[in-house]
Amino acid sequence: MSVEQLTWGASFVVVAAIVAPYLFAFRRRSHIDRARRDEAVQLGIHRPMAQFPFVDPTACIGCGTCVAACPEGDVLGVVGGTAVVVNGLRCVGHARCETACPVGAIKVGLGDVKSREDVPLMDEWQETSVPGMFVAGELTGMALVKNAVAHGRKVVDRIAQRAARARAVGKGEAYDVAIVGAGPAGLVAAALARERGLSAVVLEQEPDLGGTILHYPRRKLVLVQALEIPFLGPLKEGEYEKEDLLETFQDLTRRAQLNIRFGSKVTGVTRPNGHFTVHSSSFELPARHVVLALGRRGTPRKLGVPGEDLAKVMYQLVDAASYEGRKILVVGGGDSAVEAVIGLARQRGNSVTLSYRRDKLVRIKKKNEDRIRELMGKGRARALFGSEVTEVLPDRVRLRQGERAVELPNDFVFVFAGGDPPFAFLKQMGVRFGGDGGRPAAAGRVPARPGAV
Numbered sequence: 117m118s119v120e121q122l123t124w125g126a127s128f129v130v131v132a133a134i135v136a137p138y139l140f141a142f143r144r145r146s147h148i149d150r151a152r153r154d155e156a157v158q159l160g161i162h163r164p165m166a167q168f169p170f171v172d173p174t175a176c177i178g179c180g181t182c183v184a185a186c187p188e189g190d191v192l193g194v195v196g197g198t199a200v201v202v203n204g205l206r207c208v209g210h211a212r213c214e215t216a217c218p219v220g221a222i223k224v225g226l227g228d229v230k231s232r233e234d235v236p237l238m239d240e241w242q243e244t245s246v247p248g249m250f251v252a253g254e255l256t257g258m259a260l261v262k263n264a265v266a267h268g269r270k271v272v273d274r275i276a277q278r279a280a281r282a283r284a285v286g287k288g289e290a291y292d293v294a295i296v297g298a299g300p301a302g303l304v305a306a307a308l309a310r311e312r313g314l315s316a317v318v319l320e321q322e323p324d325l326g327g328t329i330l331h332y333p334r335r336k337l338v339l340v341q342a343l344e345i346p347f348l349g350p351l352k353e354g355e356y357e358k359e360d361l362l363e364t365f366q367d368l369t370r371r372a373q374l375n376i377r378f379g380s381k382v383t384g385v386t387r388p389n390g391h392f393t394v395h396s397s398s399f400e401l402p403a404r405h406v407v408l409a410l411g412r413r414g415t416p417r418k419l420g421v422p423g424e425d426l427a428k429v430m431y432q433l434v435d436a437a438s439y440e441g442r443k444i445l446v447v448g449g450g451d452s453a454v455e456a457v458i459g460l461a462r463q464r465g466n467s468v469t470l471s472y473r474r475d476k477l478v479r480i481k482k483k484n485e486d487r488i489r490e491l492m493g494k495g496r497a498r499a500l501f502g503s504e505v506t507e508v509l510p511d512r513v514r515l516r517q518g519e520r521a522v523e524l525p526n527d528f529v530f531v532f533a534g535g536d537p538p539f540a541f542l543k544q545m546g547v548r549f550g551g552d553g554g555r556p557a558a559a560g561r562v563p564a565r566p567g568a569v
Contacts, residue, residue: 253301268304299327302409423508441465448532
Protein backbone atom coordinates (compact mmCIF):
# COMPACT_ATOMS: atom_id res chain seq x y z
CA MET A 117 0.00 0.00 0.00
CA SER A 118 1.38 3.36 -1.04
CA VAL A 119 1.95 6.35 1.24
CA GLU A 120 -0.81 8.21 -0.59
CA GLN A 121 -3.29 5.41 0.07
CA LEU A 122 -2.30 5.29 3.72
CA THR A 123 -2.76 9.05 4.00
CA TRP A 124 -6.21 8.94 2.42
CA GLY A 125 -7.19 5.97 4.59
CA ALA A 126 -6.05 7.71 7.77
CA SER A 127 -7.90 10.89 6.74
CA PHE A 128 -11.09 8.88 6.14
CA VAL A 129 -10.84 7.30 9.59
CA VAL A 130 -10.32 10.68 11.27
CA VAL A 131 -13.23 12.27 9.40
CA ALA A 132 -15.47 9.28 10.15
CA ALA A 133 -14.55 9.44 13.83
CA ILE A 134 -15.59 13.11 13.92
CA VAL A 135 -18.65 13.02 11.66
CA ALA A 136 -20.20 9.68 12.63
CA PRO A 137 -21.07 10.64 16.24
CA TYR A 138 -22.56 13.91 15.00
CA LEU A 139 -24.69 12.14 12.38
CA PHE A 140 -25.80 9.57 14.93
CA ALA A 141 -26.78 12.28 17.44
CA PHE A 142 -28.50 14.31 14.71
CA ARG A 143 -30.58 11.34 13.54
CA ARG A 144 -31.46 10.39 17.10
CA ARG A 145 -32.51 13.97 17.91
CA SER A 146 -34.54 14.18 14.70
CA HIS A 147 -36.28 10.89 15.55
CA ILE A 148 -37.17 12.17 19.03
CA ASP A 149 -38.41 15.51 17.65
CA ARG A 150 -40.54 13.70 15.05
CA ALA A 151 -42.16 11.60 17.77
CA ARG A 152 -42.79 14.74 19.85
CA ARG A 153 -44.24 16.52 16.81
CA ASP A 154 -46.59 13.58 16.06
CA GLU A 155 -47.78 13.59 19.68
CA ALA A 156 -48.29 17.37 19.56
CA VAL A 157 -50.41 17.04 16.40
CA GLN A 158 -52.54 14.41 18.13
CA LEU A 159 -53.04 16.70 21.14
CA GLY A 160 -53.65 19.77 18.98
CA ILE A 161 -50.89 21.79 20.67
CA HIS A 162 -48.82 22.44 17.54
CA ARG A 163 -51.15 25.12 16.18
CA PRO A 164 -50.85 28.87 16.80
CA MET A 165 -52.67 29.92 19.98
CA ALA A 166 -51.17 33.28 20.92
CA GLN A 167 -47.62 34.37 20.14
CA PHE A 168 -46.07 31.75 17.88
CA PRO A 169 -42.78 31.06 16.07
CA PHE A 170 -43.31 30.94 12.29
CA VAL A 171 -40.55 29.09 10.43
CA ASP A 172 -39.73 29.71 6.76
CA PRO A 173 -38.82 26.19 5.56
CA THR A 174 -37.20 27.55 2.40
CA ALA A 175 -34.66 29.50 4.47
CA CYS A 176 -34.18 27.16 7.45
CA ILE A 177 -30.90 25.22 7.42
CA GLY A 178 -31.86 22.88 10.29
CA CYS A 179 -28.99 23.89 12.54
CA GLY A 180 -31.09 23.69 15.72
CA THR A 181 -29.87 27.02 17.10
CA CYS A 182 -33.46 28.13 17.65
CA VAL A 183 -34.24 24.95 19.61
CA ALA A 184 -31.29 25.51 21.93
CA ALA A 185 -32.09 29.21 22.40
CA CYS A 186 -35.68 28.70 23.58
CA PRO A 187 -35.94 28.98 27.41
CA GLU A 188 -39.18 26.94 27.40
CA GLY A 189 -37.44 23.77 26.25
CA ASP A 190 -39.65 22.03 23.70
CA VAL A 191 -41.48 24.67 21.67
CA LEU A 192 -39.34 23.81 18.65
CA GLY A 193 -37.64 20.76 17.22
CA VAL A 194 -35.82 19.76 14.03
CA VAL A 195 -37.56 17.20 11.83
CA GLY A 196 -36.27 16.22 8.40
CA GLY A 197 -33.63 18.94 8.51
CA THR A 198 -36.12 21.77 9.17
CA ALA A 199 -37.18 23.48 12.38
CA VAL A 200 -40.83 22.80 13.28
CA VAL A 201 -43.15 23.84 16.10
CA VAL A 202 -43.66 20.96 18.51
CA ASN A 203 -45.54 22.57 21.40
CA GLY A 204 -47.05 25.89 20.35
CA LEU A 205 -48.84 26.32 23.68
CA ARG A 206 -45.52 26.77 25.44
CA CYS A 207 -44.43 29.76 23.39
CA VAL A 208 -44.66 32.89 25.54
CA GLY A 209 -42.99 35.28 23.11
CA HIS A 210 -39.39 35.45 24.33
CA ALA A 211 -38.37 35.61 20.63
CA ARG A 212 -34.87 34.33 21.46
CA CYS A 213 -35.29 31.80 18.66
CA GLU A 214 -35.81 34.67 16.24
CA THR A 215 -32.64 36.51 17.29
CA ALA A 216 -30.57 33.29 17.49
CA CYS A 217 -31.38 32.03 13.97
CA PRO A 218 -28.28 32.69 11.81
CA VAL A 219 -30.26 32.91 8.56
CA GLY A 220 -33.35 34.86 9.73
CA ALA A 221 -35.70 31.95 9.01
CA ILE A 222 -37.93 32.41 12.05
CA LYS A 223 -40.26 35.16 13.25
CA VAL A 224 -42.35 35.29 16.40
CA GLY A 225 -45.76 36.88 15.98
CA LEU A 226 -49.50 36.32 15.97
CA GLY A 227 -49.97 35.29 12.38
CA ASP A 228 -53.19 36.32 10.63
CA VAL A 229 -55.31 37.89 13.41
CA LYS A 230 -58.25 38.24 11.00
CA SER A 231 -59.15 34.63 11.81
CA ARG A 232 -58.50 34.91 15.56
CA GLU A 233 -61.70 35.18 17.59
CA ASP A 234 -59.68 36.03 20.70
CA VAL A 235 -57.69 38.97 19.26
CA PRO A 236 -59.16 42.40 18.40
CA LEU A 237 -58.75 43.49 14.80
CA MET A 238 -56.12 46.25 14.82
CA ASP A 239 -53.75 48.07 12.50
CA GLU A 240 -49.98 48.38 12.79
CA TRP A 241 -50.43 51.03 15.50
CA GLN A 242 -52.77 48.74 17.48
CA GLU A 243 -55.75 50.94 16.75
CA THR A 244 -58.98 48.94 16.81
CA SER A 245 -61.96 49.07 14.47
CA VAL A 246 -63.16 52.02 16.58
CA PRO A 247 -61.08 55.05 15.45
CA GLY A 248 -59.17 56.55 18.36
CA MET A 249 -59.46 53.42 20.53
CA PHE A 250 -56.27 51.37 20.98
CA VAL A 251 -55.33 48.11 22.70
CA ALA A 252 -52.06 47.37 24.49
CA GLY A 253 -50.59 44.51 26.50
CA GLU A 254 -52.23 41.10 26.85
CA LEU A 255 -55.34 42.05 24.88
CA THR A 256 -53.24 41.99 21.71
CA GLY A 257 -52.55 38.29 22.29
CA MET A 258 -48.89 38.92 23.16
CA ALA A 259 -47.74 38.17 26.70
CA LEU A 260 -44.58 39.31 28.55
CA VAL A 261 -43.70 42.64 30.15
CA LYS A 262 -41.38 43.55 27.26
CA ASN A 263 -44.30 43.40 24.83
CA ALA A 264 -46.52 45.46 27.14
CA VAL A 265 -43.86 48.17 27.33
CA ALA A 266 -43.41 48.16 23.54
CA HIS A 267 -47.17 48.44 23.07
CA GLY A 268 -47.37 51.40 25.44
CA ARG A 269 -44.73 53.20 23.42
CA LYS A 270 -46.35 52.44 20.08
CA VAL A 271 -49.86 53.64 20.90
CA VAL A 272 -48.61 56.88 22.50
CA ASP A 273 -46.44 57.55 19.46
CA ARG A 274 -49.55 57.38 17.32
CA ILE A 275 -51.67 59.47 19.68
CA ALA A 276 -48.96 62.14 19.85
CA GLN A 277 -48.99 62.38 16.04
CA ARG A 278 -52.72 63.15 16.13
CA ALA A 279 -52.89 65.26 19.28
CA ALA A 280 -53.08 68.70 17.66
CA ARG A 281 -55.77 67.68 15.18
CA ALA A 282 -57.77 65.81 17.85
CA ARG A 283 -57.83 68.88 20.10
CA ALA A 284 -59.63 70.82 17.39
CA VAL A 285 -62.45 68.27 17.24
CA GLY A 286 -65.26 68.00 19.77
CA LYS A 287 -66.66 70.40 22.30
CA GLY A 288 -65.16 71.32 25.66
CA GLU A 289 -62.08 70.17 27.52
CA ALA A 290 -61.00 66.53 27.42
CA TYR A 291 -58.00 64.38 28.30
CA ASP A 292 -55.77 63.62 25.35
CA VAL A 293 -55.88 59.97 26.39
CA ALA A 294 -57.77 57.87 28.94
CA ILE A 295 -55.98 54.62 29.77
CA VAL A 296 -57.95 51.69 31.18
CA GLY A 297 -55.69 49.47 33.27
CA ALA A 298 -52.64 50.18 35.47
CA GLY A 299 -50.49 47.26 34.41
CA PRO A 300 -47.11 47.64 32.64
CA ALA A 301 -48.68 48.69 29.31
CA GLY A 302 -50.98 51.28 30.88
CA LEU A 303 -48.34 52.76 33.17
CA VAL A 304 -45.71 53.05 30.43
CA ALA A 305 -48.28 54.63 28.11
CA ALA A 306 -49.20 57.17 30.80
CA ALA A 307 -45.54 58.00 31.51
CA LEU A 308 -44.77 58.48 27.82
CA ALA A 309 -47.87 60.64 27.41
CA ARG A 310 -46.52 62.89 30.15
CA GLU A 311 -43.12 63.05 28.41
CA ARG A 312 -44.88 64.09 25.20
CA GLY A 313 -46.91 66.79 26.91
CA LEU A 314 -50.21 64.91 26.58
CA SER A 315 -52.83 65.00 29.31
CA ALA A 316 -53.59 61.49 30.52
CA VAL A 317 -55.60 59.68 33.18
CA VAL A 318 -55.31 56.01 34.18
CA LEU A 319 -58.41 54.18 35.42
CA GLU A 320 -57.80 51.04 37.47
CA GLN A 321 -60.51 48.95 39.11
CA GLU A 322 -58.11 47.38 41.63
CA PRO A 323 -56.93 49.26 44.74
CA ASP A 324 -53.31 49.08 43.56
CA LEU A 325 -51.27 49.05 40.35
CA GLY A 326 -49.74 46.06 38.61
CA GLY A 327 -52.50 44.57 36.49
CA THR A 328 -52.02 40.83 36.03
CA ILE A 329 -48.72 40.96 37.95
CA LEU A 330 -50.59 42.10 41.07
CA HIS A 331 -52.35 38.71 41.18
CA TYR A 332 -49.18 36.65 40.81
CA PRO A 333 -48.15 34.45 43.75
CA ARG A 334 -45.82 36.05 46.27
CA ARG A 335 -42.17 36.21 45.10
CA LYS A 336 -42.97 34.82 41.65
CA LEU A 337 -40.15 35.53 39.20
CA VAL A 338 -41.15 37.69 36.22
CA LEU A 339 -39.05 37.74 33.06
CA VAL A 340 -38.54 41.28 31.77
CA GLN A 341 -35.49 40.92 29.45
CA ALA A 342 -33.84 44.09 28.16
CA LEU A 343 -36.21 46.96 28.92
CA GLU A 344 -36.03 50.72 29.17
CA ILE A 345 -38.72 52.40 31.24
CA PRO A 346 -39.47 56.12 30.76
CA PHE A 347 -38.29 58.29 33.71
CA LEU A 348 -36.35 55.26 35.10
CA GLY A 349 -34.04 54.17 32.29
CA PRO A 350 -33.00 50.55 31.55
CA LEU A 351 -33.86 47.77 33.99
CA LYS A 352 -30.65 46.11 35.13
CA GLU A 353 -31.91 42.57 35.75
CA GLY A 354 -33.43 40.04 33.36
CA GLU A 355 -35.79 38.68 36.03
CA TYR A 356 -37.51 40.34 38.97
CA GLU A 357 -39.54 38.99 41.82
CA LYS A 358 -43.16 40.17 41.72
CA GLU A 359 -42.72 42.54 44.69
CA ASP A 360 -39.56 44.15 43.26
CA LEU A 361 -41.17 44.71 39.86
CA LEU A 362 -44.25 46.27 41.45
CA GLU A 363 -41.97 48.57 43.43
CA THR A 364 -40.30 49.60 40.16
CA PHE A 365 -43.65 50.60 38.68
CA GLN A 366 -44.61 52.42 41.88
CA ASP A 367 -41.37 54.38 41.52
CA LEU A 368 -42.35 55.18 37.93
CA THR A 369 -45.74 56.40 39.15
CA ARG A 370 -44.09 58.77 41.67
CA ARG A 371 -41.42 60.12 39.35
CA ALA A 372 -43.76 60.69 36.43
CA GLN A 373 -46.50 61.99 38.76
CA LEU A 374 -49.07 59.84 37.01
CA ASN A 375 -52.74 60.61 37.40
CA ILE A 376 -54.19 57.24 38.46
CA ARG A 377 -57.70 56.73 39.79
CA PHE A 378 -57.76 53.44 41.71
CA GLY A 379 -61.02 51.65 42.41
CA SER A 380 -62.45 53.00 39.16
CA LYS A 381 -64.16 50.25 37.19
CA VAL A 382 -64.97 51.34 33.66
CA THR A 383 -68.49 50.30 32.65
CA GLY A 384 -68.60 51.67 29.14
CA VAL A 385 -67.24 54.09 26.55
CA THR A 386 -69.42 56.27 24.31
CA ARG A 387 -68.70 59.03 21.78
CA PRO A 388 -71.61 61.48 21.77
CA ASN A 389 -69.97 64.72 20.59
CA GLY A 390 -66.67 64.19 18.76
CA HIS A 391 -64.67 62.74 21.64
CA PHE A 392 -65.12 59.75 23.92
CA THR A 393 -66.89 59.71 27.26
CA VAL A 394 -65.54 57.08 29.64
CA HIS A 395 -68.13 55.90 32.14
CA SER A 396 -67.55 54.36 35.56
CA SER A 397 -69.95 53.59 38.39
CA SER A 398 -69.20 56.92 40.09
CA PHE A 399 -68.11 59.42 37.40
CA GLU A 400 -67.74 60.20 33.72
CA LEU A 401 -64.79 61.84 31.99
CA PRO A 402 -64.10 63.01 28.42
CA ALA A 403 -61.13 61.81 26.38
CA ARG A 404 -59.94 62.26 22.80
CA HIS A 405 -58.34 58.81 22.69
CA VAL A 406 -58.78 55.61 24.73
CA VAL A 407 -56.16 52.94 25.39
CA LEU A 408 -57.49 49.59 26.63
CA ALA A 409 -54.58 48.11 28.59
CA LEU A 410 -56.62 45.36 30.24
CA GLY A 411 -55.42 41.86 30.97
CA ARG A 412 -56.97 38.74 29.44
CA ARG A 413 -57.57 37.02 32.77
CA GLY A 414 -61.07 38.41 33.20
CA THR A 415 -63.52 36.79 35.60
CA PRO A 416 -62.23 33.45 36.98
CA ARG A 417 -64.03 30.48 35.42
CA LYS A 418 -65.83 28.26 37.92
CA LEU A 419 -66.26 24.49 38.00
CA GLY A 420 -70.02 24.53 38.38
CA VAL A 421 -70.16 21.75 40.97
CA PRO A 422 -72.02 21.47 44.30
CA GLY A 423 -70.14 23.06 47.21
CA GLU A 424 -68.08 25.43 45.08
CA ASP A 425 -69.53 28.35 47.03
CA LEU A 426 -67.78 27.21 50.23
CA ALA A 427 -65.26 29.71 51.65
CA LYS A 428 -62.43 27.20 51.26
CA VAL A 429 -62.67 27.36 47.43
CA MET A 430 -60.45 30.09 45.94
CA TYR A 431 -59.38 31.20 42.48
CA GLN A 432 -55.96 32.70 43.11
CA LEU A 433 -53.01 32.07 45.41
CA VAL A 434 -51.12 35.10 46.61
CA ASP A 435 -49.08 33.82 49.56
CA ALA A 436 -48.32 30.08 49.66
CA ALA A 437 -46.33 30.53 52.89
CA SER A 438 -49.54 31.18 54.82
CA TYR A 439 -50.66 27.56 54.29
CA GLU A 440 -48.99 24.88 56.40
CA GLY A 441 -50.11 21.45 57.53
CA ARG A 442 -53.08 21.49 55.13
CA LYS A 443 -54.66 19.05 52.68
CA ILE A 444 -54.96 21.01 49.44
CA LEU A 445 -56.40 20.28 46.00
CA VAL A 446 -55.30 22.40 43.02
CA VAL A 447 -57.45 22.18 39.89
CA GLY A 448 -56.03 23.02 36.46
CA GLY A 449 -53.22 22.22 34.07
CA GLY A 450 -51.66 25.56 33.17
CA ASP A 451 -48.74 27.47 34.63
CA SER A 452 -50.87 29.14 37.32
CA ALA A 453 -52.05 25.78 38.64
CA VAL A 454 -48.59 24.22 38.52
CA GLU A 455 -46.96 27.23 40.20
CA ALA A 456 -49.57 27.00 42.97
CA VAL A 457 -48.71 23.32 43.48
CA ILE A 458 -45.00 24.13 43.57
CA GLY A 459 -45.46 26.94 46.10
CA LEU A 460 -47.83 24.98 48.36
CA ALA A 461 -45.86 21.72 48.23
CA ARG A 462 -42.78 23.51 49.54
CA GLN A 463 -44.57 24.58 52.74
CA ARG A 464 -44.22 22.48 55.86
CA GLY A 465 -46.72 19.68 56.36
CA ASN A 466 -48.87 20.32 53.29
CA SER A 467 -50.38 17.45 51.30
CA VAL A 468 -50.93 18.77 47.76
CA THR A 469 -52.82 17.07 44.92
CA LEU A 470 -53.19 18.37 41.36
CA SER A 471 -56.38 17.48 39.46
CA TYR A 472 -56.24 17.88 35.67
CA ARG A 473 -58.72 16.65 33.08
CA ARG A 474 -56.05 15.67 30.54
CA ASP A 475 -53.70 12.73 30.92
CA LYS A 476 -50.55 14.88 31.01
CA LEU A 477 -49.35 18.48 31.36
CA VAL A 478 -48.88 19.92 27.89
CA ARG A 479 -49.05 23.71 28.15
CA ILE A 480 -46.67 24.72 30.94
CA LYS A 481 -43.24 26.31 30.91
CA LYS A 482 -40.23 24.00 30.91
CA LYS A 483 -39.00 25.45 34.20
CA ASN A 484 -42.32 24.65 35.87
CA GLU A 485 -42.40 21.16 34.39
CA ASP A 486 -38.95 20.40 35.82
CA ARG A 487 -39.90 21.74 39.25
CA ILE A 488 -43.16 19.84 39.57
CA ARG A 489 -41.56 16.61 38.37
CA GLU A 490 -38.92 16.99 41.05
CA LEU A 491 -41.53 17.57 43.77
CA MET A 492 -43.61 14.62 42.61
CA GLY A 493 -40.52 12.43 42.50
CA LYS A 494 -39.87 13.30 46.14
CA GLY A 495 -43.48 12.61 47.10
CA ARG A 496 -44.13 16.25 48.01
CA ALA A 497 -47.01 16.48 45.51
CA ARG A 498 -49.06 14.12 43.38
CA ALA A 499 -51.26 14.37 40.31
CA LEU A 500 -54.63 12.88 39.40
CA PHE A 501 -54.61 13.08 35.63
CA GLY A 502 -57.82 12.52 33.69
CA SER A 503 -59.85 13.66 36.69
CA GLU A 504 -62.65 16.16 37.34
CA VAL A 505 -64.08 17.53 40.56
CA THR A 506 -67.71 16.47 41.11
CA GLU A 507 -68.43 17.89 44.59
CA VAL A 508 -66.78 19.99 47.28
CA LEU A 509 -67.64 19.22 50.92
CA PRO A 510 -66.55 21.01 54.13
CA ASP A 511 -63.89 18.42 54.99
CA ARG A 512 -63.30 16.57 51.71
CA VAL A 513 -63.65 16.73 47.94
CA ARG A 514 -65.03 14.22 45.47
CA LEU A 515 -63.63 13.60 42.00
CA ARG A 516 -64.14 11.24 39.09
CA GLN A 517 -61.13 9.72 37.36
CA GLY A 518 -62.36 7.75 34.40
CA GLU A 519 -64.85 5.25 35.80
CA ARG A 520 -63.42 5.52 39.30
CA ALA A 521 -64.82 7.72 42.06
CA VAL A 522 -62.16 9.37 44.24
CA GLU A 523 -62.67 11.05 47.62
CA LEU A 524 -59.90 13.06 49.29
CA PRO A 525 -59.69 14.69 52.74
CA ASN A 526 -59.46 18.40 52.05
CA ASP A 527 -58.98 21.79 53.72
CA PHE A 528 -58.66 24.07 50.66
CA VAL A 529 -59.39 23.96 46.93
CA PHE A 530 -57.62 26.31 44.49
CA VAL A 531 -59.23 26.49 41.04
CA PHE A 532 -57.19 27.64 38.04
CA ALA A 533 -59.58 26.84 35.20
CA GLY A 534 -58.86 29.99 33.24
CA GLY A 535 -61.08 33.03 33.05
CA ASP A 536 -63.72 34.67 30.91
CA PRO A 537 -61.76 37.47 29.17
CA PRO A 538 -63.30 40.95 28.81
CA PHE A 539 -64.13 40.39 25.14
CA ALA A 540 -67.85 41.12 25.59
CA PHE A 541 -66.90 44.47 27.14
CA LEU A 542 -64.83 45.36 24.08
CA LYS A 543 -67.51 44.21 21.65
CA GLN A 544 -70.05 46.33 23.52
CA MET A 545 -67.92 49.36 22.66
CA GLY A 546 -67.83 48.38 18.99
CA VAL A 547 -64.40 46.68 18.87
CA ARG A 548 -64.34 43.96 16.24
CA PHE A 549 -62.57 40.63 16.58
CA GLY A 550 -61.39 38.15 13.97
CA GLY A 551 -63.41 35.08 12.97
CA ASP A 552 -67.10 34.67 12.28
CA GLY A 553 -67.94 34.74 15.99
CA GLY A 554 -66.14 38.01 16.63
CA ARG A 555 -68.47 40.54 15.01
CA PRO A 556 -70.42 42.80 17.34
CA ALA A 557 -74.05 43.52 16.61
CA ALA A 558 -73.27 47.22 16.27
CA ALA A 559 -70.87 46.57 13.37
CA GLY A 560 -68.11 48.70 14.82
CA ARG A 561 -70.10 51.66 16.16
CA VAL A 562 -69.51 52.99 19.65
CA PRO A 563 -72.84 52.71 21.53
CA ALA A 564 -74.62 55.89 22.59
CA ARG A 565 -75.24 54.62 26.11
CA PRO A 566 -72.90 52.92 28.55
CA GLY A 567 -73.51 49.38 29.78
CA ALA A 568 -71.99 47.20 32.45
CA VAL A 569 -68.96 45.02 31.79
